[in-house]
Amino acid sequence: MFDFLRTGLKNIFKRAESKVIETGSKEINSQVVEKELESVSLSSSTEKKEQFSDSIFAKKIREGPLDDVLWKLEIVLLEADVAFSVVDEIKEKVKQSLLGKKFDHGRCLEEIVEHSIKDAIMDILKINKFDFDSWLKEQKRPTSIIFVGINGTGKTTAIAKIANWLMAHNNTVVLAACDTFRAGAIEQLSVHADKLKCKIIKHSQDADPAAVAFDALEYAKAKRRDVVLVDTAGRMQTDNNLIDEMKKIVRVVKPGLKIFVGDSLAGNDAVEQAKVFDDAIGIDAVILTKIDSDSKGGAAISIAHTIGKPIAFVCNGQEYGDIIKFNTEWMFNSLFGD
Numbered sequence: 001m002f003d004f005l006r007t008g009l010k011n012i013f014k015r016a017e018s019k020v021i022e023t024g025s026k027e028i029n030s031q032v033v034e035k036e037l038e039s040v041s042l043s044s045s046t047e048k049k050e051q052f053s054d055s056i057f058a059k060k061i062r063e064g065p066l067d068d069v070l071w072k073l074e075i076v077l078l079e080a081d082v083a084f085s086v087v088d089e090i091k092e093k094v095k096q097s098l099l100g101k102k103f104d105h106g107r108c109l110e111e112i113v114e115h116s117i118k119d120a121i122m123d124i125l126k127i128n129k130f131d132f133d134s135w136l137k138e139q140k141r142p143t144s145i146i147f148v149g150i151n152g153t154g155k156t157t158a159i160a161k162i163a164n165w166l167m168a169h170n171n172t173v174v175l176a177a178c179d180t181f182r183a184g185a186i187e188q189l190s191v192h193a194d195k196l197k198c199k200i201i202k203h204s205q206d207a208d209p210a211a212v213a214f215d216a217l218e219y220a221k222a223k224r225r226d227v228v229l230v231d232t233a234g235r236m237q238t239d240n241n242l243i244d245e246m247k248k249i250v251r252v253v254k255p256g257l258k259i260f261v262g263d264s265l266a267g268n269d270a271v272e273q274a275k276v277f278d279d280a281i282g283i284d285a286v287i288l289t290k291i292d293s294d295s296k297g298g299a300a301i302s303i304a305h306t307i308g309k310p311i312a313f314v315c316n317g318q319e320y321g322d323i324i325k326f327n328t329e330w331m332f333n334s335l336f337g338d
């Protein structure tokens, strides 16, 4: 996972050494040293002593070679499909933290650049504050969750995983088969319902998805079920009919949570799709799928920061258990851990 990006960033840390430094700006001349030593020892100010040692022993990070490091950082991030706006922000943060910075001879520049880049990426990831279990605890029952996204991103599979998760945490679940558009979609969700032993509400293909969602919610109210999971048809962001249909489902069931499901392999495209769905119905959180085959990590880094909505889960395989609650530390360790 994220191997491409991990390797690219490591190479930047290594290349930084010996490229961006110059010796302290003050010439080391024995007379100056003696004079300054004298005045410093007369003064009790530790600040003054530090300034003095800086001027003699520090090395400084210069702008020209730093630009070279920033340029390489930009290339690595863009190749990893990190969104443009996020790349710019990371570069700016790194530049601000490094430019003109002094460090003593004992410290290795590679480490300093590494810390600066890690800090900048951590800042970008911080938007991801969403805890599914805490959210669930606060909901009136039944609550509903709608899953939207384009075709094949993994919505139906993610629904089955979430159903499994909810049931393992003592919640009762109803599946709403609202993808009445794609042939085989109702059957696909029914197979999951059978395996998981949970209730599914379905109509025939081409039925009004909003009617299916309404029935599922009514069923959950009557039978005192906890959570309704609403599957929807994959739609291109340009397909207005399907977008309207999705808005209608949202009006009818007023979901407690609206989740955009994005395929991490789509990189920047996933970010663009998320924006369109967010504009149409207002997304609350994101699930990123297929990160088991994602070597780049661009979508995982940029999606939450770009649309301002957190990643709730990432999916890393096709089994029911292949779902991980997303948090910043997890992502950070996946990028930079051993």
Ligand SMILES: Nc1nc2c(ncn2[C@@H]2O[C@H](COP(=O)(O)OP(=O)(O)O)[C@@H](O)[C@H]2O)c(=O)[nH]1
Pocket (backbone or CB within 6 Å): 149, 150, 151, 152, 153, 154, 155, 156, 157, 158, 234, 289, 290, 291, 292, 293, 315, 316, 317, 318, 322
């Ligand atoms: N490797 C991998 N495959 C996945 C993951 N999630 C879904 N898939 C596969 O992606 C394909 C499309 O998934 P599906 O749930 O039908 O997508 P939908 O059209 O959005 O409902 C299926 O073959 C899934 O098994 C994942 O996290 N990792």
Ligand SMILES: [Mg+2]
Pocket (backbone or CB within 6 Å): 155, 156, 157, 179, 185, 231, 232, 234
């Ligand atoms: Mg589906």
